[in-house]
Amino acid sequence: QLQLVESGGGLVQPGGSLRLSCAASGITLDYYAIGWFRQAPGKEREGVSCISMSGGSTNYADFVRGRFTISRDNAKNTAYLQMNSLKAEDTAVYYCAAIPFTDSCVLSSPDFGSWGQGTQVTVSS
Secondary structure (H helix, E strand, C coil): CCEEEEECCEEECCCCCEEEEEEEECCCHHHEEEEEEEECCCCCCEEEEEECCCCCCEEECCCCCCCEEEEEEHHHCEEEEEECCCCHHHCEEEEEEEEECCCCCCCCCCCCECCCCCEEEEECC
């Protein structure tokens, strides 16, 4: 059974950077598309970015495009979210999730599962 664990969150000033990691255990990540999502207090969860099983396809929400970069290292069984030029409105708990055996990447897919516990990102001066 796939288990995902997020890490790398923290407190950062506006304009700063963080790199989140999504580490998989229990099964190889090679056969999963990975998505990053976030939920701010009082708001619904929203899709941030996703990457296909092969890594050949990525997708970004408009509000992070050009600032965030998703990647994966299957040898390390880990996916990443590099977040640059962070804004106060990026403050949220960030989660990763996975879809098996798909080389496409659709943030709105209801098939994302194996949710991690989340990592807090706070952007504040």
